[in-house]
Amino acid sequence: MIGVDEKGFYGKFGGAYIPEMLYPNVEELKENYESILASKEFQDEFRGLLKDYVGRPTPLYFASRLSEKYRAKIYLKREDLCHTGAHKVNNTIGQIILAKKLGKKRIIAETGAGQHGVATATVCALMGMECTVYMGEIDIARQRPNVERMKILGATVVPAVSGSKTLKDATNEAMRAWINNPVDTHYIIGSVVGPHPYPEMVARFQSVISEEIKWQLKEKEGRENPDIVIACVGGGSNAAGAFYHYYNTPEVRLVAAEAAGLGVSSGKSAATTALGSPGILHGSKTILMQTEDGQVVEPHSISAGLDYPGIGPVHAHLFDVGRGEFVAVEDKDAMASGIELSKLEGIIPAIESAHALYALNMIEYSKDDVIVVNLSGRGDKDLETYIKWGNY
């Protein structure tokens, strides 16, 4: 069985390795989140907003020209059509309602590409809550439009200037901010990472993705289970959402696409399972890229959303027990797949999602297979990267 146990572990991975100063905050969350999520009041508000505000259900679109090219039945789960342009908002909607129920007044978040920051700033505007987003100084420079979007939405963007000045350091800063403001503040983590209960909680909010795939595929194919689900993995929230209701259906293959950057052995990569080893990162035991001495290694990916040296503990477990197939996609191949989808289907994907698309070239399947690719986001935020890349 794939799932979290009562101590917050997925097999060997997970747990809550946090400084004592964070213990009360995390404990409060752990003690309350399940009953709040189970309440009708929460579910009504969550489901209502997902429908009317986010625009769910997102379509499960049969991509006929892509299918023709790859000789399989390929469906795209259109998370790119969510309000704010990516799946991230499923989680922020859930967490902000939870924060309100816990009586919190302020929200903090970390962001890499800025997608989670925008999704957080958006729901804070929606709920009239104060919002501070921590973002690496380097990411602020390379994701300018999202920085401005957050500001327009009323959020304060604080540059993380420590360490490598990217997502990992933004996460450190957000944790420090939470230590300094433990009572009135809720920290909305943007992926299935962090101390228990975050990984499971975020996965539950994102699990609406596979919940919808099931009934949508039933309508279209007469069956709930595809042969293969493919998703990209930064921290792993869109993948966890797309896999969630298939974890324990072994006939459905789960394919996770990591970012290989300039190549797995180039020294400029974010291929966590290929290069990493077990350790502790941001409060959970997982697989991370590190030196022999246990220092966290700075990753590289052309997509800021995959530029993270770890993966969520559930993915470490899927990898460990062989339930997930992990592939590492290079920058250049992801870019080619992004451009290919644009030309074949009229959809410009986020570069993160383009990694999942390229995985079609790396796995084996047969021509009758039904494959669902989770299209986690749209490419608007990446226009500048596409333009610089050229070749279209």
Next chain:
Amino acid sequence: MNRIHTLFKEKDSRVLSIYFTAGFPNLDDTVPIMEAIQAGGADIIEIGVPYSDPVADGPTIQDSNKIALDNGMSMKLLFEQLRGFRAKIHLPVVLMGYLNPIMQFGMEAFCQKCKEVGVDGLIVPDLPMQQYLEDYKAMFDQYGIVNTFLISPQTSEKRIREIDEKTDGFIYMVSSHAVTGAKTDISEEQVAYFERVAAMNLKNPRLIGFGISDAKTFTSASRFSNGAIIGSAFIKTIKDSENLSERIQTYLQSVVN
């Protein structure tokens, strides 16, 4: 008997613990800094093992961690530097390090090394109590290493009692709900917290850390506890110093007297 236990047996007030980061400001400063701390009149030496992602530390200590790593500090090198230090240093020595580098070194190998070189205690801020009890306590006990836990103003009385029961070195009180170096004065709110914990009659001695910088803050903290820990302020003091040893001793004497 562990030096930490001996110390608190002999001295129960104005105990001064000094934190510095191994490998900062220069790679080979470790033992000379320890000697100067001892000569300056402090009671405990706390050596930080540098880490790339020190989430419980503020900007000053983060910077020192980064500089130390850039200088080439590692756990292996630190243990090499510490070999033989007991010929010169009689103060209790505590290592403060994050869990991941220790895990990669191997927890058992780490405890063994600590014992071998003469380290008395550990502070691992991201090692939660439950995990410590289940996975590591027996090992720490076997090697005679004292483990120290942090408490903050948000820590419940129940949890403080649990920590007090399960440990036997000292309790590290975070003086504000803050990462290291974030605040400089002792507020009324903090005083209330110090008094609340003092009234609990814990079996372990208590040191107040985070935000202590000079004679004034050291003395006020000592009124509510058995002493205090100076970290960020010490790092700032040694940051640009030419003559480290002299500078450290002058600083410590100004705090102690």
